[in-house]
Amino acid sequence: MLQEPDSGGTVTAKLNTRSLSASRIPGDKDVWFLIIAEMMMFGVFFVTYMVYRAKEVELFNASQLALNRNLALLNTLFLVTSSWAVAQAVTAARQDRLIAVRGYLLTAISLAVAFMAAKCLEYSIEFERGITATTNMFFMFYFCLTLIHMLHVIVGTVILSVVWMNARRGAYRPGRTEGLETAASYWHMVDLLWIFLFPLLYLLR
Amino acid sequence: MVSFLRSRIHCTWLLLVLATGATFGLRAEGAVGLGAAAATLGIAYAKGRLVILNFMELRHAPLWLRLILEVWLLAVSATILTIYGVSRHP
Numbered sequence: 001m002l003q004e005p006d007s008g009g010t011v012t013a014k015l016n017t018r019s020l021s022a023s024r025i026p027g028d029k030d031v032w033f034l035i036i037a038e039m040m041m042f043g044v045f046f047v048t049y050m051v052y053r054a055k056e057v058e059l060f061n062a063s064q065l066a067l068n069r070n071l072a073l074l075n076t077l078f079l080v081t082s083s084w085a086v087a088q089a090v091t092a093a094r095q096d097r098l099i100a101v102r103g104y105l106l107t108a109i110s111l112a113v114a115f116m117a118a119k120c121l122e123y124s125i126e127f128e129r130g131i132t133a134t135t136n137m138f139f140m141f142y143f144c145l146t147l148i149h150m151l152h153v154i155v156g157t158v159i160l161s162v163v164w165m166n167a168r169r170g171a172y173r174p175g176r177t178e179g180l181e182t183a184a185s186y187w188h189m190v191d192l193l194w195i196f197l198f199p200l201l202y203l204l205r
Numbered sequence: 206m207v208s209f210l211r212s213r214i215h216c217t218w219l220l221l222v223l224a225t226g227a228t229f230g231l232r233a234e235g236a237v238g239l240g241a242a243a244a245t246l247g248i249a250y251a252k253g254r255l256v257i258l259n260f261m262e263l264r265h266a267p268l269w270l271r272l273i274l275e276v277w278l279l280a281v282s283a284t285i286l287t288i289y290g291v292s293r294h295p
Contacts, residue, residue: 025270026262036273043281050285054292069232076225084218087260091214181262188260195252196281198225199245203232204289 027182035189038152042193045148046200049141056137061205063138066131071122072202075115076194082111083191086160086184093172093180101172101180105164108187112157119150142201149190149197156190159183217259224252242289250282 025032053060089104126132133143163183166172172180209215228248231241257278258264263271 023265023267025266032270036277039274039277043277046281047284047288050288050292054288057292069229073225073229077222080218080221080225083256083260084214084221087214087217090262185261188256191260192253192256195256196249196285199228199249200285203228203245204242204285205232205237 027178027180027185031182031186035185038189039193042196045145046196049145049200052137052141059136060138063136063142064202064205066126066129067142067202068122068125069202071118072198075118076198078111078115078118079191079194082108082115083188085111086187089167090177090180090184093167093177094174096174098167098170098173101167102164105160105167109157109160109164112153112160115153116150116157119146119153145197145201149193152190152193156187159186213259217255220255221252224248224255239290243286246282246286246289250278253278253282 085104085108089101089108092098092100092104131139133140160183163172163180166179210219228245231244236244254275257271257274261274263274
């Protein structure tokens, strides 16, 4: 019922109130199972990393010093802010502010591209210093975890771009935001995973 | 500024930025050991909770979905800290 298109302002207001107050899954339920599966997988990765770290604490601590923490901090701010922009886009769609939806989505996409650019810069600095995934166990984890996460950033950016194109056609209106909410949920998961990768790889010692 | 902070989404973003700065500051100050690790992971847990409740909107989601993500957050944070705690640090 919440997905039915509407025309009257009163009906829209009622739908908005109901969609925000009632217990409901934001976006597509099936995609939430994918999100949960992805989070479980990363959870296993995090624990595996810690177990290997426990065996070679000195090596992991020494190797961590070679990473660029400033770029990682910048990337954290990029992702957090892009998540904010996507959340704002969902709110704007519910309020029928179509231009704002497009603007916020474009902001989120730009920040995602900035994240990828900064990560590539970080990799290039490491390669220049002769650091690769075969250098030692720490860097094997570092490159694997960040590359798998980067793949999710790429997929998320493609999804956001599709949603942005839909938004340009005015696809997301009050009561018809499921597609946008689904994309938003996936993107917030990408942010959530980085929230743990950042301290795990760059800070914890 | 006051109207900016009236929005839950804006407040969440601000708290996430401040929390990120706090963990980075801890590391920059050379804080190491179990206390620093607990603080770092505690902040990561709090940040994660802000994201799932306010950005992912699980505050309004069915309990089963909210519980899965809340348990994931707690389990991941606690397991990482436990393994850190039992690791032999030089």
